[in-house]
Amino acid sequence: MRRAHRLSGLVALSLMLLSNGWAVRAVELPPLIPREVLFGNPEKTNPQISPDGTKLAYLAPHNGVLNVWVRTIGKNDDQVVTSDRKRGIRAYFWQEDSEHILYIQDRDGDENWHLYQTSLKTKTTRDLTPLEGVQAQVVATDPQFPDQLLVALNLRDRRWHDVYRINLKTGALELDTENPGDVFQWGVDHRLQVRAASGFTPDGGMFIRVREDAKSPWRELLRWGPDETFGGIGGFTPDGRGLWIISSVGANAARLIEVDIATGKTTVIAEDPQYDVSNVMIHPKTRRLEAVQFIRARREWQLLDPSLRADFELLRKERDGDLNIVSRDREDRMWIVSYLMDDGPVYYYAYDRSARRLSLLFSNQPALERYRLAKMQPISFTARDGMTIHGYLTLPVGIPPRNLPMVLLVHGGPWARDVWGFNPIVQWLANRGYAVLQVNFRGSTGYGKAYLNAGDREWAGKMHTDLIDGKNWAVQQGYADPKRVCIIGGSYGGYATLVGLAFTPEEFACGVDIVGPSNLVTLLRSIPPYWTPMKALFDKRLGKVETDEEFLKSRSPLFRADQIKAPLLIGHGANDPRVKKAESDQIVQTLRAKNVPVTYVVYPDEGHGFARPENRLDFFGRAEEFLAKHLGGRFEPWREVPGSSAQLQ
Numbered sequence: 001m002r003r004a005h006r007l008s009g010l011v012a013l014s015l016m017l018l019s020n021g022w023a024v025r026a027v028e029l030p031p032l033i034p035r036e037v038l039f040g041n042p043e044k045t046n047p048q049i050s051p052d053g054t055k056l057a058y059l060a061p062h063n064g065v066l067n068v069w070v071r072t073i074g075k076n077d078d079q080v081v082t083s084d085r086k087r088g089i090r091a092y093f094w095q096e097d098s099e100h101i102l103y104i105q106d107r108d109g110d111e112n113w114h115l116y117q118t119s120l121k122t123k124t125t126r127d128l129t130p131l132e133g134v135q136a137q138v139v140a141t142d143p144q145f146p147d148q149l150l151v152a153l154n155l156r157d158r159r160w161h162d163v164y165r166i167n168l169k170t171g172a173l174e175l176d177t178e179n180p181g182d183v184f185q186w187g188v189d190h191r192l193q194v195r196a197a198s199g200f201t202p203d204g205g206m207f208i209r210v211r212e213d214a215k216s217p218w219r220e221l222l223r224w225g226p227d228e229t230f231g232g233i234g235g236f237t238p239d240g241r242g243l244w245i246i247s248s249v250g251a252n253a254a255r256l257i258e259v260d261i262a263t264g265k266t267t268v269i270a271e272d273p274q275y276d277v278s279n280v281m282i283h284p285k286t287r288r289l290e291a292v293q294f295i296r297a298r299r300e301w302q303l304l305d306p307s308l309r310a311d312f313e314l315l316r317k318e319r320d321g322d323l324n325i326v327s328r329d330r331e332d333r334m335w336i337v338s339y340l341m342d343d344g345p346v347y348y349y350a351y352d353r354s355a356r357r358l359s360l361l362f363s364n365q366p367a368l369e370r371y372r373l374a375k376m377q378p379i380s381f382t383a384r385d386g387m388t389i390h391g392y393l394t395l396p397v398g399i400p401p402r403n404l405p406m407v408l409l410v411h412g413g414p415w416a417r418d419v420w421g422f423n424p425i426v427q428w429l430a431n432r433g434y435a436v437l438q439v440n441f442r443g444s445t446g447y448g449k450a451y452l453n454a455g456d457r458e459w460a461g462k463m464h465t466d467l468i469d470g471k472n473w474a475v476q477q478g479y480a481d482p483k484r485v486c487i488i489g490g491s492y493g494g495y496a497t498l499v500g501l502a503f504t505p506e507e508f509a510c511g512v513d514i515v516g517p518s519n520l521v522t523l524l525r526s527i528p529p530y531w532t533p534m535k536a537l538f539d540k541r542l543g544k545v546e547t548d549e550e551f552l553k554s555r556s557p558l559f560r561a562d563q564i565k566a567p568l569l570i571g572h573g574a575n576d577p578r579v580k581k582a583e584s585d586q587i588v589q590t591l592r593a594k595n596v597p598v599t600y601v602v603y604p605d606e607g608h609g610f611a612r613p614e615n616r617l618d619f620f621g622r623a624e625e626f627l628a629k630h631l632g633g634r635f636e637p638w639r640e641v642p643g644s645s646a647q648l649q
Helices: 002-019 035-039 306-318 366-370 424-431 449-453 462-476 492-503 520-525 529-541 549-554 557-563 582-593 613-631
Strands: 045-049 055-062 065-072 091-094 100-105 114-119 125-127 136-140 148-157 160-167 173-177 185-188 194-200 206-210 219-224 232-236 242-247 255-260 266-270 277-282 289-295 299-303 322-328 334-340 347-352 357-363 376-382 388-394 404-410 435-440 480-490 510-514 568-573 598-603
Touching: 035 424, 035 613, 045 091, 045 322, 045 334, 045 347, 055 091, 065 100, 100 136, 114 136, 136 185, 148 185, 160 529, 185 232, 194 232, 194 529, 206 232, 206 242, 219 242, 232 277, 255 277, 266 289, 299 306, 299 322, 306 322, 306 334, 306 347, 306 357, 357 366, 376 462, 388 424, 388 462, 404 424, 404 462, 404 492, 404 613, 424 435, 424 613, 435 462, 462 480, 462 492, 480 492, 480 613, 492 510, 492 557, 492 568, 510 613, 520 549, 520 582, 557 582, 568 582, 568 613, 582 598, 598 613
Parallel strands: 404 435, 404 480, 480 510, 510 568, 568 598
Antiparallel strands: 045 055, 055 065, 091 100, 100 114, 114 125, 136 148, 148 160, 160 173, 185 194, 194 206, 206 219, 232 242, 242 255, 255 266, 277 289, 289 299, 322 334, 334 347, 347 357, 376 388, 388 435
């Protein structure tokens, strides 16, 4: 039965292509990539070398979900050490003693993260932060203090996180540094002392405070206004007398600067006129600054330490993917590196620096190697007001790139950006026969402060017309059929989907909204309490709910729901702490009262997105049939997924 459905999909697409004047045979199209390969668990991923360099940890399925496995370097003695059975472990790291694994886990997507410790010797796991309704954020560890860890907890007040010191042997928890109510990020020196703090000022700018030691008073080191890009603390210099900071003060894009804590003297370390510094590389033992990364069209490293030149030259020759240094041992003898491809899985290698030897560990999803994947192309176009907008275009393999059905895939944030590289949603859509356009609309990060600030108070305004201009560009280039374009996104991208259908109802044939807000007023009034320190950011860049309620309503698709004509699919996690489920409930209720077609799926064990593979497979299966119905692409039929919590509402 399944094969018959698949063949019928191929025949349907073949007929559709012929009807558009394309002499394309079905046999020229690549095979359908099963959704299980794209949205299921990876086979292995995220390898991390132990600080002492003797062991390798990685994530792989066990009990049907991702758990941590460990093996001895040079041996095949792999064994699973954690025993999660539901959501799977997605973020973990080594304790400095190389004998324990630490990881964070929430409950059904509520984002009240707990910090867990697993012993390699006993395979026992304990909750280091067994506090109901409290969110743990790991702040710092240090090789000199292998039995201590600093963690931020909103225990005293749910609105902000204080820093606590955990004794990793006994589990004892001790308050270390109180949050005065405006700190969003903490900076720790090389003696595991909290000596720096940053947060948002009342006007939406930022401050950075420092102190000489844990007993000294705080003083302000820097303050900048609301029109600068996002920045913050990069780390302390090796001697502890300076602070590396990412800031756009005095430039368009965020630079890496070094500030002398005593004198305030500033030195520019690395900069680009258009692109923000995105990452820094610091030696694990000496604490020297070694390299910075910029994300231009692709990720690029700028070396600051000449001794690394030979290493990077060798590594860059291995694959034409974006190189990342994933993990290093304390003595810096062994690196774990990854190559992010646009048309293949992520490849992980072990790199022995002394021998200059690179050895393949594994790819995260080797099943992908059996399929032809699509290439992702950086693109740019001119918006209607003359601003240059950047993005990426992915065209399906095996089909002439003319007059295609297209998906406009909108990123979340919105203060984030799409990047080059493998994206399972993009490859899924391209494999089904759709062109995929990703637009880094104004307000996206990474392109400097002029690009970011151009998005202020432009939700459903110029941020939206950038998306429409991107669609029109793809049509003018001949890639897309203007009558067969669907808009899809999650979080802000879900909001953009609703805006697309409600504000510009003639532009899209359908929409898929994942955890998107429908009413900016109720969104802002229901943000998590621990986002309080950055409320000024929303006030500045979105609108102040206390004084701009009518303006915010005018940018909310809920109040234009009667304009929606195109079919809509909505998915939401019941425990979403960022965009409450009520945001989807209210627009679904409004649409159904007006007899507008909407399919609404809720997942009781999810939050802001779908972490469990069973739920991803369920939702994207539904979305695949939805797109095939309204755009005419190929599809692998949806089928009930065992273990999914999906509820049609």
